[in-house]
Amino acid sequence: MGSSNSSLQHIPNAQELIQDTGFSAAHIQRLYERFELLDRDQMGRLSVTYLSDLRVPDFEAIPELAMNPIGDRIIAAFFSPGKDTVDFPSFVRVLAHFQPTDSNRTRDSSGQEPYNSPNRKLRFAFQLYDQDGDGKISRAELLQVLQEMLGMPDTDELLQSVAERAIQEADLDQDDAISFEEFKKCLEKVDIDQKMRIGFLS
Numbered sequence: 001m002g003s004s005n006s007s008l009q010h011i012p013n014a015q016e017l018i019q020d021t022g023f024s025a026a027h028i029q030r031l032y033e034r035f036e037l038l039d040r041d042q043m044g045r046l047s048v049t050y051l052s053d054l055r056v057p058d059f060e061a062i063p064e065l066a067m068n069p070i071g072d073r074i075i076a077a078f079f080s081p082g083k084d085t086v087d088f089p090s091f092v093r094v095l096a097h098f099q100p101t102d103s104n105r106t107r108d109s110s111g112q113e114p115y116n117s118p119n120r121k122l123r124f125a126f127q128l129y130d131q132d133g134d135g136k137i138s139r140a141e142l143l144q145v146l147q148e149m150l151g152m153p154d155t156d157e158l159l160q161s162v163a164e165r166a167i168q169e170a171d172l173d174q175d176d177a178i179s180f181e182e183f184k185k186c187l188e189k190v191d192i193d194q195k196m197r198i199g200f201l202s
C-alpha cells in the first residue's frame with residue numbers, strides 16, 4: 001500500500017478521488033497515465049479536441065468510445081455547461097459512472113449515491129438523450145439519437161415508427177415525452193452494468 005500511495009502524490013486530488021469514486025489507487029494511476037498521454041500541451045486540462053483522440057483507433061486509449069455510435073455525446077458529457085476543457089478530477093468523476101456497481105458501497109464520502117450506482121448510471125445515460133436538459137426526452141430528441149445510432153435520416157419512416165413505438169411504450173403519463181422515471185421503468189430489465197462499462201478498467 002505504501003508504495004502505491006507515494007506514487008499517487010503527483011496526481012491532483014488523488015485521495016479524494018479514491019474516496020469519491022471508489023476507484024482503487026491502481027485505477028487512478030492508470031487513468032492519470034491516460035490523461036497525461038492525451039494532455040498534449042501538458043496544461044492539466046483536456047479540450048474537446050484532445051479528448052476526441054480517445055476515438056482514434058490506433059491511439060489505443062479507450063476504444064469503447066470510438067465504437068460507440070453516440071461517442072460524441074459521451075465525450076460532450078465530460079464538459080460542464082459553458083466549459084471547453086476538463087481537468088483530471090472531473091475526467092475521473094465522469095468515468096466513474098462506467099465502473100461496475102459495488103453493492104457494498106451505497107454512499108460516497110459526501111453522502112451521495114456513488115457514481116456507479118444503478119440510479120446514477122441511468123441518470124448519466126438519460127442525459128445523453130435529454131440534450132436540452134429539461135428533464136424529458138422529447139420525440140425530437142429520441143429521433144436524433146436513433147438517427148445517430150442507426151445512421152439514417154430522421155425523415156426515414158422506419159426510424160419514425162421505431163421512435164413512435166418507444167414513446168408509446170415508455171410514456172406512461174402520456175405527455176408525449178419520456179421522463180427520467182419513465183426511462184428508469186423502461187430499462188428495469190436491462191443490465192445497466194453490462195451496458196455501461198469501459199473495458200480497460202477491469
Ligand code: CA
Binds near residue numbers: 130132133135136137
Ligand atoms: Ca429534453
Ligand code: CA
Binds near residue numbers: 170182
Ligand atoms: Ca411521459
